[in-house]
Amino acid sequence: MNDYIILIGGMALVTYIPRMFPLVILPGKKLPVFLERFLSYVPVAVLTALIFPGIISSTDHPLTALVGGFIALILALKKFNLMIVVMGSIFTVFLLSLI
Amino acid sequence: MCGCTGGYSMKENLMSGIKTAFPIALGYIPIAITFGILGKSTGVPLNYTVLMSILVFAGASQFVAINLLTLGTGIVQIIMTTFILNFRHFLMSASLSRKVKDDEVPSGWLAVLAFGITDETFSVSSMKDDDIKISFMLGLNLTAYLAWTGGTFLGYVAGSNLPEIIQASMGIALYAMFIGLLVPEIKGSKAKSFIFLLTVVLSLVFYFFSQYIFLYEGWRIILIAIISAFIGTLLFPEGEKADE
Numbered sequence: 001m002n003d004y005i006i007l008i009g010g011m012a013l014v015t016y017i018p019r020m021f022p023l024v025i026l027p028g029k030k031l032p033v034f035l036e037r038f039l040s041y042v043p044v045a046v047l048t049a050l051i052f053p054g055i056i057s058s059t060d061h062p063l064t065a066l067v068g069g070f071i072a073l074i075l076a077l078k079k080f081n082l083m084i085v086v087m088g089s090i091f092t093v094f095l096l097s098l099i
Numbered sequence: 100m101c102g103c104t105g106g107y108s109m110k111e112n113l114m115s116g117i118k119t120a121f122p123i124a125l126g127y128i129p130i131a132i133t134f135g136i137l138g139k140s141t142g143v144p145l146n147y148t149v150l151m152s153i154l155v156f157a158g159a160s161q162f163v164a165i166n167l168l169t170l171g172t173g174i175v176q177i178i179m180t181t182f183i184l185n186f187r188h189f190l191m192s193a194s195l196s197r198k199v200k201d202d203e204v205p206s207g208w209l210a211v212l213a214f215g216i217t218d219e220t221f222s223v224s225s226m227k228d229d230d231i232k233i234s235f236m237l238g239l240n241l242t243a244y245l246a247w248t249g250g251t252f253l254g255y256v257a258g259s260n261l262p263e264i265i266q267a268s269m270g271i272a273l274y275a276m277f278i279g280l281l282v283p284e285i286k287g288s289k290a291k292s293f294i295f296l297l298t299v300v301l302s303l304v305f306y307f308f309s310q311y312i313f314l315y316e317g318w319r320i321i322l323i324a325i326i327s328a329f330i331g332t333l334l335f336p337e338g339e340k341a342d343e
Binding site: 003004006007008009010011012014015016018019020021022023024025026027028031033034036037038039040041042043044045046047048049050051052053054055058059060064065068069071072073075076077079082083085086088089090091093094097 | 121122125126143144147150151154155156157160164168174175177178179181182185186187188189190191192193194195196197199200206209210212213214216218221222225226267268269270271272273274275276277278279280281282283284285290291294295298299301302303306319320323324325327328329331332335336
């Protein structure tokens, strides 16, 4: 058993178990209303926390990242398909990086 | 209207999951390639680099683990760091569990599919209007997983033949996807708009204080999410749909 196996095995376990537990135990179970409500609000909070401030350092220059994010925002507000939002953003950053 | 939900066949759900995963796969591949390159450049053998992607499937923690390895950090410590970094998936899994409803497929599958819960698969799954079907999750998670593991392998053996510029532009991909998912979710919901703003403020506050107190990235996300969602629930206990 070498170190790599132990490391990766350990990492896999501590990553998988928290993912697995709720999904195996909770579906179909009735939770207190407060908890249900709370869990339904989690996606918005998580998504927002994932975007800020991470997006700033996602490209090679904060400004291109901000503009790229802004374009994504506009495209999303205009109800474009998700792929368009993503591609439009990538393309914008690409163009900016040529400057 | 029958008591069944969705009305799509398993195959249709599977296909839908695969299609929905395309933006995720697009964002994952360059990052996975980078991870493969990192593994190679730090001297981690190919099989273990790819094995990490195969068994862990959690981007940020994998990068951190490799970096810690090169610093000579102990195995136990790296594992603990991984746990902290990835713990937010627990909250995501709990949140997702409310939307999973599939009477056709044995729920043992959920234990398998839980393996594929990442920031991105969670975000996409959460935004589905109707119940999440197991076949949908399978298509979604599997596609994202293949992109991640395949990209890792590709990055290691082929290096990166993508021009530097294209790689840097791809960095925005997943964030653009998050934005694309967030906007429809917030629009027209006072509760969610509030939570959004609160989270932005909290993120700034945490960012400011991160200069004084060190906080693991994964911990930051879960703390902020819990605080925001909690306050949001206190202020908006009824939810916005009148017929909920």
